[in-house]
Amino acid sequence: MILAIESSCDETAAALVDDGGRLLSSVVASQAELHARYGGVVPEVASRRHLELCVPVVERALDDAGVGFDRVDAVAVTEGPGLIGALLVGLATAKALAFARRLPLIPVGHLHGHVASLYLEPEPVAPPFLVLLASGGHTLLAEVDDHGPGMHVVGQTLDDAAGEAFDKGARLLGLGYPGGAALERLARDGDHHAHEFAVAMAGREGLDLSFSGLKTALRTAVLAAGGDDSGRADLAASYQRALVRSLVSRTMRALEVTGRDTLAVVGGVAANGVLRAALEQECARAGVRLALAPLALCSDNAAMIASAARFCPALPYPEYLARDAYATA
Amino acid sequence: MLLLSLDTATDTATACLWRDGEVLAESATAGRSTAAQHLLDDVDHLMRTAAIEPSQLDAIVVGTGPGTFTGLRIGLASARALGFALSVPVHGVGTLDALLCGDGVDVACIDARRGEVFCKGAGIDLCAIAPGQLAELITPGTSLAGDGAVRYRGLLEPAAVIAPDASPLHTPWARHHASLSDLWDAPEPLYVRAPDADRSPSARAAS
Ligand SMILES: [Zn+2]
Numbered sequence: 001m002i003l004a005i006e007s008s009c010d011e012t013a014a015a016l017v018d019d020g021g022r023l024l025s026s027v028v029a030s031q032a033e034l035h036a037r038y039g040g041v042v043p044e045v046a047s048r049r050h051l052e053l054c055v056p057v058v059e060r061a062l063d064d065a066g067v068g069f070d071r072v073d074a075v076a077v078t079e080g081p082g083l084i085g086a087l088l089v090g091l092a093t094a095k096a097l098a099f100a101r102r103l104p105l106i107p108v109g110h111l112h113g114h115v116a117s118l119y120l121e122p123e124p125v126a127p128p129f130l131v132l133l134a135s136g137g138h139t140l141l142a143e144v145d146d147h148g149p150g151m152h153v154v155g156q157t158l159d160d161a162a163g164e165a166f167d168k169g170a171r172l173l174g175l176g177y178p179g180g181a182a183l184e185r186l187a188r189d190g191d192h193h194a195h196e197f198a199v200a201m202a203g204r205e206g207l208d209l210s211f212s213g214l215k216t217a218l219r220t221a222v223l224a225a226g227g228d229d230s231g232r233a234d235l236a237a238s239y240q241r242a243l244v245r246s247l248v249s250r251t252m253r254a255l256e257v258t259g260r261d262t263l264a265v266v267g268g269v270a271a272n273g274v275l276r277a278a279l280e281q282e283c284a285r286a287g288v289r290l291a292l293a294p295l296a297l298c299s300d301n302a303a304m305i306a307s308a309a310r311f312c313p314a315l316p317y318p319e320y321l322a323r324d325a326y327a328t329a
Numbered sequence: 330m331l332l333l334s335l336d337t338a339t340d341t342a343t344a345c346l347w348r349d350g351e352v353l354a355e356s357a358t359a360g361r362s363t364a365a366q367h368l369l370d371d372v373d374h375l376m377r378t379a380a381i382e383p384s385q386l387d388a389i390v391v392g393t394g395p396g397t398f399t400g401l402r403i404g405l406a407s408a409r410a411l412g413f414a415l416s417v418p419v420h421g422v423g424t425l426d427a428l429l430c431g432d433g434v435d436v437a438c439i440d441a442r443r444g445e446v447f448c449k450g451a452g453i454d455l456c457a458i459a460p461g462q463l464a465e466l467i468t469p470g471t472s473l474a475g476d477g478a479v480r481y482r483g484l485l486e487p488a489a490v491i492a493p494d495a496s497p498l499h500t501p502w503a504r505h506h507a508s509l510s511d512l513w514d515a516p517e518p519l520y521v522r523a524p525d526a527d528r529s530p531s532a533r534a535a536s
Contacts, residue, residue: 038526042524042525042526044398044524044525044526045524045526047398047399047402048398048402048518048520048524050402051402051405051406051518054406054409054410055409055410055413058410058413059413069413069414084399085398085399085402088366088399088402088403088406089402089403089406092368092402092403092404092406092407092410093406093407093409093410094410095369095407095410096369096406096407096408096409096410096411096414097410097411097413097414099369099372099373099383099411100383100410100411100414100415101383101414102383318370318373321367321369321370321373322366322367322369322370324366
């Protein structure tokens with residue numbers, strides 16, 4: 001049984017997974033409300049909250065699974081990439097938990113974790129596949145050949161992450177932070193053809209993505225449109241359509257280039273209904289098998305870290321005692 | 330009563346195994362921003378030296394700062410996790426209080442960065458203050474200790490008496506945290522300062 005801890009950004013999370021890849025419990029304490037008034041994640045505020053929540057979240061995960069800490073065989077933890085101060089709280093907690101019982105520690109890469117959200121029972125998806133990982137912190141396309149931490153990145157965002165683009169768009173539309181989900185709701189009442197925002201990087205070679213131009217276009221349109229509600233819904237719908245089209249076109253292109261016959265989609269943005277529907281349609285047309293991450297495991301959580309840990313080397317006591325975290329991959 | 334005490338609030342991480350008033354083993358590891366990361370390595374070494382298993386510990390005592398935010402959190406997170414895993418209580422003691430245990434120390438003084446020190450003692454309540462201001466507050470001959478006193482020696486002397494840089498008085502030895510059972514409190518961090526963003530949320534939201 002693996003106990004995992006995730007604290008790379010603004011969610012403090014713990015989860016338990018058994019040896020067969022069954023999820024026994026998953027607890028996520030979101031700090032979104034705490035950061036809302038700043039309009040974004042403030043690292044020092046996040047780190048302070050992680051310290052308050054880390055042990056209680058672990059305790060809750062064990063309670064939810066109905067097991068004591070003595071039943072845990074290994075402790076897994078996100079070691080990067082992420083906010084360094086935030087990561088260090090989770091890492092110190094995990095190391096001390098493992099040390100207390102001489103358990104092995106399994107350091108896990110956060111991106112590997114997102115991909116591994118697909119490896120859990122009851123419907124695990126096995127590599128090889130092409131993965132679209134789109135979240136508030138990362139946006140990339142990569143080839144994955146096995147369950148391990150390795151992946152071959154074939155394209156990535158050159159500026160903002162896709163989730164960041166959703167959140168920044170939401171802020172421009174006055175929807176607060178984090179506003180990705182609110183933007184999707186507002187867009188339902190809007191006409192997505194009302195504004196033609198250029199699809200970023202369309203026609204350009206390569207598989208990289210870019211979203212900052214789109215954000216600038218939205219800002220200009222918001223200023224021009226004034227503030228009425230139907231206007232805002234149209235803007236939200238059009239902006240979302242442009243973001244989704246950009247992601248979908250680059251992803252379909254990557255499938256062609258790599259010749260992969262399975263597409264996996266993970267990360268917070270994978271929860272977006274319009275993106276899911278568009279990919280379903282395009283994949284059906286192209287004869288590509290589509291595996292979407294379970295909705296509950298799209299945004300940051302520790303279940304995915306526990307899942308990834310099953311396919312990472314475990315460091316025996318005392319090899320991990322001076323282990324450090326890293327901010328960038 | 331077998332205690333493990335530790336403090337990573339300053340650039341010198343300290344740890345101590347302590348049984349009923351006797352120091353079984355102790356360590357102090359210096360290194361800006363790295364000392365805290367090596368805390369468990371030090372603890373492991375102490376335990377091997379004293380032939381103690383984690384399961385034998387009766388309680389954990391941890392320095393609650395103030396000091397560097399990240400270092401402080403590493404110590405507190407480690408202590409709380411150890412306490413949870415071993416089902417033993419975790420007590421907190423201020424790092425300045427530990428420094429005040431040093432022989433003849435009147436005011437404890439920790440480097441607070443940004444041109445200030447955290448200090449306490451001789452009637453001064455815990456605060457962050459510019460060293461020049463502190464020099465005016467104290468009566469001549471007051472003895473200061475801690476890495477803040479060392480760093481701002483030039484501004485604090487001659488009003489203050491400060492031991493040589495290498496003196497053990499400037500280190501918050503974890504043996505003091507263990508012995509100060511009267512001061513044991515909840516293991517909550519003493520940040521003293523609000524997070525940067527808390528000072529100007531509106532400015533940040535507009536950016
Ligand atoms: Zn993530």
